[in-house]
Structure formats: structure tokens, C-alpha cells
Amino acid sequence: MGVSKTEKFTTKQNEIATFGKVFGHPARVAILQHLFKINTCVCGDLVEEIGLAQPTISQHLKELKMLGLIHGTVEGTSVCYCINPKKWMKMKKLMTEFLNQDITIKMDCC
Amino acid sequence: MGVSKTEKFTTKQNEIATFGKVFGHPARVAILQHLFKINTCVCGDLVEEIGLAQPTISQHLKELKMLGLIHGTVEGTSVCYCINPKKWMKMKKLMTEFLNQDITIKMDCC
DNA sequence: AATATTCATCGTAATATTGCAATTAAACAA
């Protein structure tokens, strides 16, 4: 009914799904890539960089922030967003483990 | 308006988002993990393994199949699903590249 | 042929997501 039955799955499976979901929109992918590329903090110019309306970008940033992948610090009238390396590493570990489950297995079917 | 503006993003960004989205549900994560664990093809017992209704599982399998991550072959009255290693590798390469963009960068901000 | 089994598809309800206009909030500048 439009709502995922998370209680049927393990914590890890739900975590993977949560990160998957946040990467499940190209705007959020683009935001993260831009934050990495800029290397230093970026402020409001994400709006023109991405090309969506300001409220939309703000909403995507909120989701990334809620997951802890980025954090924003107020800098005068603007807000400075950047990657949270610690959380990124943790996420990467989880996702990489999921992506690498193939190497532990010899595929010989179908 | 509920629809992603894919035209504003690169092919790669959209691909990453597509794979992210398919991993964005714990049932699909669980299905893939189970298929890896079983090593040999698994058929209808995914339904009791996962604990969702048969049409729901069928729908999730369809999405995984459409992306090419798995394929199913009819075997009598049942259908035998398994991982498509080639596509999985390709997907893994794309996602790993995305996840590893941090290592090319020295994070020293905020 | 008649029945059973297995899975896909259809239809539908409930909920989530995406996007933006309008507005608000906060900090700065004059």
C-alpha cells in the first residue's frame, strides 16, 4: 500500500535500502558529485549548477543531511554544504560489502 | 510533479540513480542477497523466504529483471531466477566509481 | 480431459516522491 514493510527485513537490509533510495535520484547524485568536485564548501550555487528550483534543491539537501551524508553550516546569509567524510565512509563500507557479495561466490548456474 | 527531470542530468548520473532506486527497497536487497547465498537457482520459495505476497515478489523480480541484474528461466511450472553476473559486474563498477570519488580528493573543509 | 501448481498480470487502494510558487526566517547592508 505504498509503504515498505521494513519490519520484515534486517537492519542491514533496511540501511542498504535507505542509502539506495537516497542515491535513487539523479539530482542527489549530482549534488554529491558537485560537493566532491568543489573540494571546498559550496553554498547557494547548487541551484544554478543543478538547474532545479531552489525549494527542490533545498528538499534534496535536506534528505542528504538527514542521512548524515552532508552537513551544512550557516555562513552569513548563505549556507555552506559539504560532505561528511565519516558518514560517507561508513555508508561506502556497507554498500561495498553488498556490492561485493559476488566475489565470495562461484557463479555456476543458469 | 512526482516525475524526475532526468533530462537535466548526465547519462551516468541517471544510471547511478536507476541502480540506486532498485536497491532502494529492502525486499529487492533481500532477494539479491538470497540469490547470491543460494548460489544455485532459486524458484518460488523466494515468496516464503521474503514474506511478502506472491504478486509483490513477482513485481520486485520484474524490476530486477528489467534492469538486467537477474534473469529467470522457466522450468516446468516454476521459474528459476538467478543473478546475471555480467550485468552485476557492470553495475558494481559504476556504483563503486561513484562511491570512491572521495579517495581522489583530500577533504579539508568545514 | 480434469485438476493442481506456479507464476505473471490486472486492477485498485494507500502512501511516497518530486517539483515548484508563495511565503517565511534569518542575516546582512544601507
Add this chain to the structure above:
DNA sequence: TTGTTTAATTGCAATATTACGATGAATATT
């Protein structure tokens, strides 16, 4: 204070997703 800038929030419309009962199609069993 008054205006300006920047970003968050609100409210809403359009669309997507999730889930499952009912049904259908295909094969196997009797």
C-alpha cells in the same frame, strides 16, 4: 529601521511506488 539576499518551509498538484486480491496462462499430474 528598511531593504536585500539567501535558504528553509508550506501547500499543493502530478506522478510513482508498494502491496495484495483476483484472475489468467502455462505446465504438470492424475
